[in-house]
Amino acid sequence: MAVLVAKGVTKRFGGLEALSGIDFEIKDKSIYSIIGPNGAGKTTFFNCVTGFYTPEEGEILLDGKNITGLSPDRVARLGVSRTYQNIRLFKNMTSVENILVGMHPHLKSGLIGAVLRDPRTVREEKSAVEESRRLLRFVGLRGKGDMMAMNLSYGDQRRLEIARALASRPKILLLDEPTAGMNPSETQEMVHFIRQLRDELAITILLIEHQMRVVMSISEQITVLDFGVKIAEGTATQIQNNPKVIEAYLGRGAASGLGQTDSKSAAAA
């Protein structure tokens, strides 16, 4: 069953066609990657899915429900959650508070409850805090709940951002370059962590990633974008051997001479 389906999604900025007719289907509980050179339209696609951009053509379905053109907060409440390429935490809030904001759609207390602090509100708040601490433990930030987000280390900030995205209990989690700026061992940990997310929480993950090693090792399906056009789709091996992909990455002409070794050079890049 497909969680997220895109049908002919096209997004234009003035004369520039950032995305043209993108189609794909993401199966439930899979790890799906979008790769492509800089400016290929990956993040634009994320913004279309999360409701920040409205595509000019085509539609996006979440669990069969059309979410094209809905406002970002509605999309988020329907179960799409994301992280950012450059970490965007609420820096001056604590880790727990960051997660509590992520939990926002599931909390119900309103103005009156906040002022009167009736038993229901207190109970709800208490269990929300407990759950956020549980989430922190899950992502490996035990004991850092009361630290300001800005004082966390880089890797911890990445993890907190994912925890915040998980707090809304999404159906699909969009990760925008989760290993950006990480060294090889941190990257390895993150790969492991992403797999653990899918296995233990049973959610679908859509990934944008630059490091080929990461993409090839965890993705079940990969889509390659180049200049807003989908040029290939398939499993890791299929993608590695696709001449169009090699061309997009290494330039025209490179594809003809190079065979199997390309994947290695691409991975090195």
Added chain:
Amino acid sequence: MQTPASSPWKQAVQAGLIAGAIAVLLSLVGMVASFSGRFIISGVFSMGQIIFLAPMFLMTYSVLRRISPQSAQKAILIGLLIGLVGGIVLVALVLIGKSINLQVMFVNSSPVLHKILTFGLELVPGLLVLLVISMVMGVLASGIFLLPKRLAAAIFQGLIWVLLVGLLRDLILTVTSRWGPLAGLVRSLFALSGLKPVAAVLLFALIVGIYYWRGKKPAAPLTPVLPKPKQRPLVRWLTWAGIALLLILLPPILGIFFSDILDTVFMYILMGIGLNIVVGFAGLLDLGYVAFFAIGAYTMGVLTSPELGGTMTYWQALPFAMIACVLSGLILGLPVLKMRGDYLAIVTLGFGEIVRLLALSDWLRPWFGGSQGIQLIAQPSIFGFLLNTQQELYYLFLIGVGVVAFIAWRLRDSRIGRTWMALREDEDVAVAMGINHVATKLMAFATGALFSGIAGTIFAAKLQSVYPHSMNFLVSINVLCLIIIGGMGSIPGVFVGALALMGSPELLREFAEYRYLVYGALLVVMMLTRPEGLWPDARRRLELHEEEIEEELAAETGPAVMETTK
């Protein structure tokens, strides 16, 4: 404050010139002359003298802190130089003023001013004394700088306390006047204006002693973790009960005159708490906040004044005024939803002016009374007892502030407060987390508007009249200033800010004339030295001292952590 390493002497001369220029400015705008009648220490030091000598003192201190000279000798010489240069500038002012008639341009360059600057002496000895005293100020500052930190801090406290007690003589005497034998004792400390010299020395010694003794404990270091309240519930309840009791007993202690000042302060606290929600919590800069105050006051006026056919009592009209304010908050909120920062500020500013101009317009005169305003507004009564004096109305303000502060505090720590905070931090991300920014922003605007409107209704009831000219832009600015001075996003900060900004000009009538000069200077100084405000929100303090915390963390856990904290 990294400056290229220029010679300390050059810096000292520059600082001296700046100090001199500030002193000249303060003299020429008339502050020195108007404060010279107010003694801090009777017969020795007047506030006027402090105003033109303090620049040398403060400048020396700040220069020394910046360049931190190695030897004591050098520090003292720098102080001497700054005092000398500053003194020369002042001497020049007197000499020029005596030879050319500056009064054409500067009304205050009068013989009176010259007399104050020369300490009432003949010209030549007077100028020499001025120079010497100015140099003494510089040296004094160097001296304090050279003392151990703990003692220097205590001395600063002592100076501030003597200054405050001297200035607030009238208030202190009024408050203590009914304390029986104590009243006599307190009275004996004061002269006709300011403290008696002996009393000043005693007070100074006492305060320095207390602060020196208390300074033994090192200040709690800044930690990256938000501090949690440590007191036990009982202690907290007792503290609150004590504060409440004190606030209730204030008007009879203070008397009518000071109660009136207190009313003004509380009115601004009421507005401040409301604006704090909009600006401090939700990060929406609103410069037209007075509009809601006006709408509250005018609704009260229209509904209760028989002049315009209103027949309601205060309490009957109050719900309508509150609804009107909430609605107007929503009306302002809707068009500005997509605006951020500067644009939002400009539009709200316009909104404030529109409301004032509508109230003033001839077109709406039959409803709002035009420039004549509305008179005969009803005053509230509780159980048949009419509240109509300043002291009685204080209780209305007190109840208002109590309720509103409670609501603001509860909201801040709730899901809604968190939402506001998230929106302030990063609107796009907050929205991607499923927060409905329309509802959230409107809620902030409406709550802020409501609080301001309540202040407006009490204001109308207190004066029994409203005029368009009391709804001007400066009210918005005052409220914003007091929030900034008190500490953005901090509820106790609003109290401190209102007391400092609204209380002081009322207590010291001389200040009132220079109110905005002082506010401006205060804002600049605050931004440079203490941007988090007088009583900052714990979070805000951490935010603004991020670097210090990182240094501390690095120092604690060694260089290994430095790398990972980037």
